[in-house]
Amino acid sequence: MEKSPKFFLLLLLLLPVLSSCVERQVYIVYFGEHNGEKALHEIEENHHSYLLSVKETDEDARSSLLYSYKHSINGFAAELTPEEAQNLSRREEVVSVIKNTKYSLHTTRSWEFAGVEKSLNKFNKDDLLIKSKFGRDVIAGVMDSGVWPESRSFSDKGLGPVPKRWKGICQTGDLFNSSQCNRKIIGARYYIQAYEKYYGPLNRTTDYLSPRDKDGHGTHTASTVGGRRVHNVAALGGFARGMASGGAPLVRLAIYKACWPVPNHGKENGNTCFSADMLAAIDDAIHDGVDVLSISIGEFEPTPFDQDTIAIGALHAVKKNIITACSAGNSGPAPYTLSNTAPWIITVGASSVDRKFISYVELGNGEKVQGETVTPYHLEKKFHPLVRAAQVAIPDVPKNLSDQCLPGSLSPERAKGNIVFCLRGNGTRVGKGAEVKRAGGIGYILGNSKANGEELAVDSHFIPANAVGYKNAMKILEYINSTKNPTAYITPSKTVLHGITAPFMAGFSSRGPSPISEAILKPDITAPGLNILAAWSEGSSPTKFDIDHRVVKYNILSGTSMSCPHIGGSAALLRAIHPTWSSAAIRSALMTTAEISNNIGKPITDASGNEADPFLFGSGHFRPAKAADPGLVYDASFEDYLLHLCTLKVPLKDMSPNFTCPKNPPLAHNLNYPSVAIPKLKGTVVIKRTVTNVGSSRSVYFSSVKPPVGISVKISPPILYFHKQGEKKSFTITVKAERTEDAGLESREDASAIPKNHKYQFGWYSWSDGNGIYNVRSPIAVALY
Numbered sequence: 001m002e003k004s005p006k007f008f009l010l011l012l013l014l015l016p017v018l019s020s021c022v023e024r025q026v027y028i029v030y031f032g033e034h035n036g037e038k039a040l041h042e043i044e045e046n047h048h049s050y051l052l053s054v055k056e057t058d059e060d061a062r063s064s065l066l067y068s069y070k071h072s073i074n075g076f077a078a079e080l081t082p083e084e085a086q087n088l089s090r091r092e093e094v095v096s097v098i099k100n101t102k103y104s105l106h107t108t109r110s111w112e113f114a115g116v117e118k119s120l121n122k123f124n125k126d127d128l129l130i131k132s133k134f135g136r137d138v139i140a141g142v143m144d145s146g147v148w149p150e151s152r153s154f155s156d157k158g159l160g161p162v163p164k165r166w167k168g169i170c171q172t173g174d175l176f177n178s179s180q181c182n183r184k185i186i187g188a189r190y191y192i193q194a195y196e197k198y199y200g201p202l203n204r205t206t207d208y209l210s211p212r213d214k215d216g217h218g219t220h221t222a223s224t225v226g227g228r229r230v231h232n233v234a235a236l237g238g239f240a241r242g243m244a245s246g247g248a249p250l251v252r253l254a255i256y257k258a259c260w261p262v263p264n265h266g267k268e269n270g271n272t273c274f275s276a277d278m279l280a281a282i283d284d285a286i287h288d289g290v291d292v293l294s295i296s297i298g299e300f301e302p303t304p305f306d307q308d309t310i311a312i313g314a315l316h317a318v319k320k321n322i323i324t325a326c327s328a329g330n331s332g333p334a335p336y337t338l339s340n341t342a343p344w345i346i347t348v349g350a351s352s353v354d355r356k357f358i359s360y361v362e363l364g365n366g367e368k369v370q371g372e373t374v375t376p377y378h379l380e381k382k383f384h385p386l387v388r389a390a391q392v393a394i395p396d397v398p399k400n401l402s403d404q405c406l407p408g409s410l411s412p413e414r415a416k417g418n419i420v421f422c423l424r425g426n427g428t429r430v431g432k433g434a435e436v437k438r439a440g441g442i443g444y445i446l447g448n449s450k451a452n453g454e455e456l457a458v459d460s461h462f463i464p465a466n467a468v469g470y471k472n473a474m475k476i477l478e479y480i481n482s483t484k485n486p487t488a489y490i491t492p493s494k495t496v497l498h499g500i501t502a503p504f505m506a507g508f509s510s511r512g513p514s515p516i517s518e519a520i521l522k523p524d525i526t527a528p529g530l531n532i533l534a535a536w537s538e539g540s541s542p543t544k545f546d547i548d549h550r551v552v553k554y555n556i557l558s559g560t561s562m563s564c565p566h567i568g569g570s571a572a573l574l575r576a577i578h579p580t581w582s583s584a585a586i587r588s589a590l591m592t593t594a595e596i597s598n599n600i601g602k603p604i605t606d607a608s609g610n611e612a613d614p615f616l617f618g619s620g621h622f623r624p625a626k627a628a629d630p631g632l633v634y635d636a637s638f639e640d641y642l643l644h645l646c647t648l649k650v651p652l653k654d655m656s657p658n659f660t661c662p663k664n665p666p667l668a669h670n671l672n673y674p675s676v677a678i679p680k681l682k683g684t685v686v687i688k689r690t691v692t693n694v695g696s697s698r699s700v701y702f703s704s705v706k707p708p709v710g711i712s713v714k715i716s717p718p719i720l721y722f723h724k725q726g727e728k729k730s731f732t733i734t735v736k737a738e739r740t741e742d743a744g745l746e747s748r749e750d751a752s753a754i755p756k757n758h759k760y761q762f763g764w765y766s767w768s769d770g771n772g773i774y775n776v777r778s779p780i781a782v783a784l785y
């Protein structure tokens with residue numbers, strides 16, 4: 001519709017009336033860094049004066065303020081009308097005004113329990129833990145849903161005094177007094193102002209108004225970063241039994257609770273974390289003295305860096321040399337689904353471990369298909385009637401949903417006494433099982449849809465159950481189709497630790513390219529995130545469903561939420577070994593030593609068995625023991641990131657008062673990153689990189705290249721000579737599009753039909769010393785223009 005002048009006049013006349021009833025909401029007014037030392041009350045007064053300039057009264061200004069960010073971060077969160085927010089955003093000193101938004105925890109919606117994290121044991125064998133003294137002088141901050149402090153994973157037995165540099169506090173509240181902090185959990189705080197502004201006061205039967213974790217997620221991630229070694233942890237039903245241990249078992253933990261339950265969310269408990277609360281948590285964590293921040297939280301949709309409080313907080317953290325590890329998100333397998341893609345963050349994808357809980361579905365025709373389960377209930381040993389959900393759904397359920405066992409979709413008259421086959425899709429895995437139980441089913445088979453491939457996240461369901469991959473799901477459906485009275489039996493499950501090919505990438509793990517800035521290859525790395533055992537809250541049940549009254553001390557979860565703290569824990573160990581290394585150097589060490597083959601020496605695959613690429617796993621699967629001694633690192637400073645922001649023209653470039661963008665900032669791909677991405681290659685691009693020698697003092701490194709298909713890659717000089725530790729050497733990478741006929745890429749006319757990321761080709765280059773000790777590898781992703 002054309003907007004006439006009359007329309008505008010009307011709008012103008014209405015505005016004064018409207019603005020008084022316009023919904024006020026929380027905004028963050030962000031000024032960047034503090035300029036010079038200021039007393040806290042001066043900072044508060046300064047923030048107040050800004051608020052006062054848009055509010056009618058002093059009282060109004062005071063009551064609208066939620067947070068004054070006073071430590072590293074300069075800004076405040078307040079309730080504003082859109083006009084007030086806009087007015088403030090026009091001030092010169094304001095870097096950005098950010099709408100307070102909801103973020104969420106990065107678990108797949110499944111909660112269950114089982115065995116022991118084998119891959120952790122694997123690197124325990126190396127002397128990494130000994131060299132790092134198990135991380136005992138390092139402080140890891142975990143921003144999440146709080147902590148269950150009584151878990152044996154958080155025992156402080158044998159730990160020395162709290163490091164003197166620690167400035168944090170133990171904030172008390174519901175079921176949390178100061179003695180809940182100890183020499184293991186050295187600090188705990190909670191942040192709820194923005195949550196309560198949005199939802200009203202916390203319902204204290206749904207969570208504790210304190211750092212105590214009702215949900216379980218925060219306990220799980222904290223114990224994965226730095227839980228103690230706890231022997232003889234067994235799962236319900238007698239599954240895997242053994243040791244649970246965090247990545248850095250003696251690291252000190254600082255808990256920042258910023259995620260809370262969504263009110264009236266129903267059975268499938270949801271959580272949310274508000275950006276204004278998280279920014280306060282990160283500001284405190286930096287001030288308190290954490291060395292590492294582990295954040296398994298992400299935004300719902302791609303958010304520019306200057307609007308994303310995790311990215312902003314992590315940038316302030318970089319200046320204090322704090323490493324931030326974040327989950328990549330669980331929105332795979334589609335491309336462009338990543339969260340947390342800022343180049344000063346370690347973005348972590350999720351992959352499988354070499355353990356399965358094998359159970360078979362035996363079909364009436366004698367066929368036997370393999371699945372996985374940790375459900376501790378068994379069927380009577382005989383064949384039972386088998387139906388697909390659509391055959392026993394109530395008639396009103398639309399056809400496209402009738403196989404999905406959504407709540408209320410099954411008819412008890414028809415489902416009763418059957419094993420019911422349900423397809424994945426919408427709804428949760430546990431919720432579908434609960435629906436089968438509600439309708440009187442005696443067994444539950446969960447079949448993957450095509451998108452889930454062969455990835456099986458196990459659950460502790462409420463009736464005998466099994467989960468099968470896509471191929472076996474189709475076999476079962478064909479069998480049901482082929483006979484009048486289909487029958488089946490589900491065998492009890494066994495934990496299998498041998499002959500399991502791992503890792504493969506989880507189907508849910510979010511994929512690159514980065515939706516925000518394609519010139520940086522993301523994710524950075526992958527770590528275990530499928531069926532991960534860690535400590536749990538005794539304030540909830542393993543599935544968190546209303547009908548679940550089981551209480552467990554350990555539980556299995558899946559998600560990039562689980563892989564991120566593996567990297568957080570590894571970074572803590574590296575920080576202990578190399579206290580002077582920058583956060584970029586530590587990330588570089590983790591990335592350039594990562595593995596791209598699985599345990600049978602074949603390329604790591606996706607959940608369907610296809611070869612995976614760097615948009616799934618970044619540089620590869622983490623190998624922390626190797627990362628302790630990487631040979632060379634790609635370093636980058638806080639200023640380098642600001643220069644990069646100048647190139648991207650993101651307002652966040654103005655966050656530092658003592659920094660101005662140069663006229664010609666370096667091209668985006670020249671950030672000294674341990675990987676290379678060129679989203680639109682046209683002709684030739686010359687990329688600059690600098691490596692720092694952290695290995696033997698005198699050493700020689702030789703370059704090698706596996707170029708992407710249709711692309712030539714040349715490293716110059718091809719050999720680097722180092723004479724001492726700490727020495728830096730620069731080199732160029734010349735990337736050139738070959739004539740496409742030569743490369744078999746001629747039919748590009750229909751490029752629009754190809755999903756955007758399929759235009760990318762992948763390769764790598766590496767630096768190796770002559771002695772076979774070091775191999776410093778970097779992935780390359782190139783898309784032709």
Ligand SMILES: *[C@@H]1O[C@H](CO)[C@@H](O)[C@H](O)[C@H]1NC(C)=O
Nearest residue numbers: 033034035036037656657658
């Ligand atoms: C900027 O420089 C001034 C003067 O050197 C110094 O006092 C101030 O702390 C610096 N600010 C920041 C944020 O580094």
Ligand SMILES: *[C@@H]1O[C@H](CO)[C@@H](O)[C@H](O)[C@H]1NC(C)=O
Nearest residue numbers: 053054086087088089090091
């Ligand atoms: C902001 O609002 C104040 C008070 O209404 C007004 O004086 C000022 O000019 C406005 N500033 C901007 C940048 O819009």
Ligand SMILES: *[C@@H]1O[C@H](CO)[C@@H](O)[C@H](O)[C@H]1NC(C)=O
Nearest residue numbers: 150175176177178179180181
């Ligand atoms: C803190 O709470 C625990 C129980 O949760 C109790 O045993 C202890 O005495 C309390 N400590 C203080 C200082 O109140």
Ligand SMILES: *[C@@H]1O[C@H](CO)[C@@H](O)[C@H](O)[C@H]1NC(C)=O
Nearest residue numbers: 202203204205206207263264
């Ligand atoms: C608080 O939550 C409990 C449990 O979900 C519920 O029964 C109760 O009605 C809620 N109270 C309020 C005031 O919403």
Ligand SMILES: *[C@@H]1O[C@H](CO)[C@@H](O)[C@H](O)[C@H]1NC(C)=O
Nearest residue numbers: 398399400401402404425426
């Ligand atoms: C199912 O199909 C109906 C129309 O037939 C459509 O409106 C609905 O969005 C579909 N639902 C899903 C989940 O695909």
Ligand SMILES: *[C@@H]1O[C@H](CO)[C@@H](O)[C@H](O)[C@H]1NC(C)=O
Nearest residue numbers: 400401404424425426427449
């Ligand atoms: C899930 O629901 C959404 C929204 O109704 C729909 O678009 C999507 O197709 C559904 N997925 C499946 C697998 O049914």
Ligand SMILES: *[C@@H]1O[C@H](CO)[C@@H](O)[C@H](O)[C@H]1NC(C)=O
Nearest residue numbers: 474475476477478479480481
């Ligand atoms: C089963 O039979 C139905 C109807 O004959 C058909 O639509 C469906 O594709 C068949 N499914 C399988 C898995 O063979």
